[in-house]
Amino acid sequence: MTLTSLQRSQLAATLSAVALVAGAGGYYLAGSQGGTAAPGKTDAQKPLYYYDPMVPGEHYDNPDSLSSMGMKTVPKYADDSGDPAAAPGFKIDPSAMQSLGIRLATATEGTLAGSLDVTGAIDFNQRDIAIVQARATGFIQRVYGRAPGDVIRAGAPIADVLVPEWGGAQGEYEAVRKTGDPTLIAAARQRLRLIGVPGGAAGGRGMTTIRSPIGGVITTLDARAGVTLAAGQTLAQVNGLGTVWLNAAVPEVRVGDVKIGQAATAELAGFPGERFTGRVIAVLPTAQADSRTLTVRIELANRDGRLRPGMFATVHLGDKSRSALLVPSEAVIRTGKRTLVMLALDKGRFRPAEVRIGREAGGQTEILAGLAAGEKVVASGQFLLDSEASLTGIAARPIAGDAK
Template sequence: MTWQAKQAALWGAGALTVALIAGGGGYWLGHREAPASETASTQSGRKVLYWYDPMVPAEHYDNPNSLSSMGMKTQPKYADEAPAANAEPGVSIDPAARQNLGLRTATAQIGSLPSALTVTGTIDFNQRNVAVVQARSGGFVTRVYGRAPGDVIGAGAPIADLQLPEWGGAQGEFLAVKRLGKPELTAAARQRLRLMGMSDGLIAGVERSGRTNGTVTISSPIGGVIQTLDARAGVTLAQGQTLAQVTGVGTVWLNAAVPEVQAGTLRIGQNATATLAAFPGETFTGRVIAILPTTQAESRTLTVRIELANRGGRLRPGMFASVALGGDQRQALLVPSEAVIRTGARTLVMLALDGGRYRPAEVRAGREGGGKTEILQGLSAGENVVASGEFLLDSEASLTGIAARPLESRK
């Protein structure tokens, strides 16, 4: 055999040896690679479905050493983490993780929205409870009962005695008609005295005594505060002249200044609660009886008139009060305000599903007050929402590609 033939034989044997070694090594490596995933599943006791990158959840890999399109190392997705075929999609959190995250849930319930509007106001007289005391006939004042503006008087309290000559003449005519013994004429004469302003008690006294009484005592028809007093001894009066004006204090008005941006939340009949520095620890309840039609240009506020009961006359005009305007009685679906996630483009809540799973749901929120938010659409009564830690769950749902429940699925 020539030298060239020997060299060719040696090269052929070497190549065969390398091929065998490479084949055997590949076979050995192949048998070593397959058990890696099996070992991972076996050691953890959980079946691996695929590997993925949480940053790109749509990409699935069958190799634990794969790198995602983001260049990140993949992690396993276990079978017990995947929802059942008929289950609603959601993020699964084991009990230990829930406890560490401090997750807290609340149930969406039907109720009335508490108040979130606190304003200031001042006490004023109830201008609907005013009595004007007048002279029903011309005459003059013979006596004044020591009254002055600002005095608090009771109903029926005397104000002044008046001498009314016209009344004395009419009473004389009545007595003359009565002596005729004709009932129909007597009744007509009695009615004339009533129309002149005489009380039934005064007419009965004249009829009983048979003597005229042109002096009458004018008294206050209501209890309250004397606002004006024009009765002075010796003053001559014309018919219809005002002697005094009395304002009742059984109820008072609380005029509250409400920012115009809150005008949409106001309504007649709305409940209100007032607290005053003069009576610490006490609350006074009332209701809105009027919303004045003009806005104060300087303060950009509306005046809301609240009627309060004034037992014992303790509430005095001019007193300063803090007013909490109550929520209306309209029923609404409410959740804690802290459970609402506002992204700018949409509003979400994180639903707490069965089996420790969570899913975002799009909602349409309404009014807020007292730590509660009204849900107008996207949620049903009885559904549970996450009230603490929902932002972490929403981030996890976004990373794993779980879509929020659409708004149209709950009317």
């Protein structure tokens, strides 16, 4: 968490208040009494050192020392609770907890929803594409009024093309056919096939109509009347609409819950109350750096053509719930290097504890290790207490540690 200079000032003032009410019940009072023990301490409990809570990094041996800020130092004991058997931690006076906004929650066994709801967008099925090309050099004689974005049926005409080479070959075929020689006729027909005449058919005098092999939407169109074509030149590209892809953005922390072949359902604003069912066909290998998500590709049937590329959808993945140890998500502190919660111990004492977390849903986070059912954690004000723990040098309870 990054603090502004104003927030640092407010935090320092609050920590001073915490120090005044913490543990010994009167640190500054103890300091003003010279070398005498703080209230609640026996003579046998010697201070570890003396320090100024405003400058906790400075340690002094003399109870009459002044810190670099000119403040009287106070004693620091191994356990400011007064109980040598108490767990490591620091104490907050109960009367100060309300003013500090501290709210507690209990780690409990519960059911974590298994559904994963994300957003996605409809896209073309990139495996259902037809490229319409010229099979020989020729000239476009006629176009059929098509435009990019038009939805066409299979076999729809794109352009009429005149191919001079075909006209000569077809004339030769007709002459050979009249001879009645089956060998020559077969050779002439084979030549028609090799130069690209559709079906090797005779007739047509070099004119052919180029048609779309599939139904769908025209995404590109370069057929214009009078244009000279080269062999292999693309006239149009058609994307089928029988099936579409739904690309869903899944957080990388939840991508392990997605499996190839699992069912998925989608809801679209344009069709309220209706659900479209599909299956996961791929999890793309690259994560989006800005959103830390991976793209999960779902294939949906689109027989009536209502699903159009560009539409947004709410995607539901998974439907299994499971039992888990849960705490409020707001109680979890992520430092970047580790994950902590602030434990609420007996007698108003607090200590950070390291945890390992799992899934998150409905404002609850799964605890995989580091907590036991029934332990109390701080759900509000934990960042302030974590700062106090850092200032006073309280070590976090490790994941392998016993609950105390």
